Amino acid sequence: MTHRIVVDLGYGDAGKGTVVDWLCARGPEPVHAVVRFNGGAQAAHNVVAPDGRHHTFAQFGSGTLTPGVRTHLSRFMLVEPLALAAEARHLAALGAADAFDRLTVDVDALLTTPYHRAANRARESARGAARHGSCGMGVGETMAYSLEHPDDAPRAGDCTTPGRLRRLLSALRDRVLDAFPEADVPDVDDCVDAFTAFGERVRLVGGDHLHRLLRTGNVVFEGAQGVLLDEWHGFHPYTTWSTTTFANAETLLDEAGASAVRLGVVRAYMTRHGPGPFVTEDPALTTDLPDRHNAFGPWQGTFRVGHLDLVALRYALAVAGGVGELAVTHLDVARARRDLLLCRAYEIDGDPLGALPVGRAGDLEGQEALTHRLMKARPVYEPLGDPVExxxxxxxxxxxxxxxxxxxxxxxxxxxxxxxxxxxR
Structure with a gap:
């Protein structure tokens, strides 16, 4: 088998979805399944079929438009049943009516609920101008709640036991209302009905299911967001509550005694959604280089655009442990634009900086200090030339x-x- 792990080396939106779609539709080997190994319903992986059909993949694997390709949501995925059902309806309208039939969900995957989403939005709104750039989908709250109340965090397997599910959701709802009394939350019974219907519709499986998938055919592991947003190595606090490197996929592969090629995805220029360090951001590009499938979001904020940044990408490679090969997207844009530049080094307080220090995983104070330095950094530019070379x-x-x-x-x-x-291996 030739399994692959697809990870974005930037801040997200580099084109993971279109690369996974290509691997499944026209890649060097047939693909049996796509495994999601981090993130949740906040992902937005855009895929456009040659006939013009477009879908923004959030939880289903981005190979779903290729007939027969399955999706497996691993235990590292945060599953949002309501959003998953809405996504399945859109896929059915595009001709993939059997998307649910090709889906399996690990029983240990955490559930993201309307209560997590309500807490997320209330907390982010309270930050005012100091917002972190959340997607407003409740992903961070899901992780935080599971760490604070591990025995009470609802998981996919709980959707098959309505009594336990009701107890878990009631406790979650009460805690959210204690923290945010004005939060708009739905009735628990309505959530129980919707989630038990989800449990009846999907195939819930144990961890050994993935081991069988890996022995049956080639598998693509599809990451979410980007390495520069990683919870441990990103520029804190403007990060995600998710491990965006290869680590989760490698854990799953190691458990199965399997291995995979690591594929890093990069745009020919840089982009970022929401606040946080972005040294090569160019306001002229942000206004003059729109992205068809990315725009202003009420929670994330502006879709920002900048020049190719080798300093940031070298850092991403270092914290991710390297890649086997690169996939470079948006080369059509680079070909058409002569004003795109290349940054090989930064200048901070008059001193040159060609590489960022890689700190100890989990040292958030160190990462926040790095963030403060990057906020003062200025790019040193030269002509881009051929972005591939x-x-x-x-x-x-x-x-x-x-x-x-x-x-x-x-x-x-x-x-x-x-x-x-x-x-x-």
Whole structure:
């Protein structure tokens, strides 16, 4: 088997979905299943089929438009049943009416509920101008609640036991209202009805199911968000409550005695949604280079655009442990724009900086100190040149896939990649 892990090396929105879609529709080997291994319903992986159909994948794997490709939501995924049902309805309208039939969910996956979402939005609103840039979907609250109340955190398997589910949701609702009395929350019985219907509709499985998937055919592990937003190595506090590196996928593979090629996805320029450090941001590009499938969000804020940043990407590679090859997207934009630049170094208080320090995982004070430094950094620019050649020489990694548009037909494979990091068997 040739399994692959697809991870965004930036701040997200680099094109993980379109790369996963290509791997499933036209990749070098047939793909049996897509495994989601971090994040939740806040993901927004845009896929455009050659015939023009478009879907923004949140929880289903981005290979779902390819007939027969399954989705497995691992125990590291945060499952939001209501949003999943809405996504399935849209997929059915696009011709993938059997999306639910091709879905399996690990019984230990945490559930994101309307109560988590209400707490998320109330907390983020209370921050005012100091917002962290949340997606407003309750993902962070789901993780925080599971850490504070591990025995009371609802999981996918609880959807098959209405009595236990009702107790868990009632306790969750009461705690949210204690913290945020004005929060708009639904009736517990309504949530129980909806979640038990979900439990009856989907196939809930144990951890050994993934082991069988890995033995049955090639699997693509699809990450969410980007390495620069990682909960432990991102620029705190403007991060996500999720491990966005290869770590979760590697844990699942190690448990099954399997390995995979690591594929890092990069845009030919940089983007970021919401607040936080973005050294190469260019306001002119933000206003002059719109993204068809990314725009202002009421919780995330502005979709920001900037120049290619080798300093940030080298940092992402370092904290992620390297990649076997790169996939570079939006090369059609780079080809059309002559004003895109390259940053190889920063200047902070007059001193040059070519690399960011990699701190100890979990040292959030250290990461916040790094954030403060980056807020003062200024980019040192030079002409971009050929972005593929620039990335290969600047990062020391072969570009195995070039993307010149949103569909699988717009992808071009490069020469065979030289050996690169894989997960340990």
């Amino acid at each position: 620039t990335l290969e020489t600047g990062l020391g990694v072969n570009v195995g896939l070039r993307s010149y548009g949103p569909t699988a037909a717009d992808k071009v494979t490069a020469r065979p990649s030289r050996p690169g990091p894989t997960t340990r």
